[in-house]
Amino acid sequence: MNQVAVFLRLKGFFDEAIEVLHALSWGDETYDAGSYAFELGLCYEAKGDLQQALHYLRIAFKENPHVPGRLESVRRLENALGQPSIFG
Numbered sequence: 001m002n003q004v005a006v007f008l009r010l011k012g013f014f015d016e017a018i019e020v021l022h023a024l025s026w027g028d029e030t031y032d033a034g035s036y037a038f039e040l041g042l043c044y045e046a047k048g049d050l051q052q053a054l055h056y057l058r059i060a061f062k063e064n065p066h067v068p069g070r071l072e073s074v075r076r077l078e079n080a081l082g083q084p085s086i087f088g
Helices: 002-010 014-025 035-047 050-063 070-081
Strands: none
Touching (some): 002 014, 014 035, 035 050, 035 070
16 A cells, blocks of 8 residues: 555645555554655655655654665755754
8 A cells, every 4th residue: 555655646646645644554653664654754745844744754764764865855854944953
């Protein structure tokens, strides 16, 4: 189902992708080791909700900081929002 959410995001169906990702992660505070949180962050960023995007991208990084691109995504949005980095 995660691939369905990715497909929906890539096709521009952000709200539908968000619905799928929330359903997949229901009850899982790690958002499947951050992979669902990362996709949620990308969806919210594409919708222009940068604060919500940053929230999920921070979860993704916290849950699995070694995945390439996660820290860069967090820093990109922190810079866009003028927020200091919480990860140093």
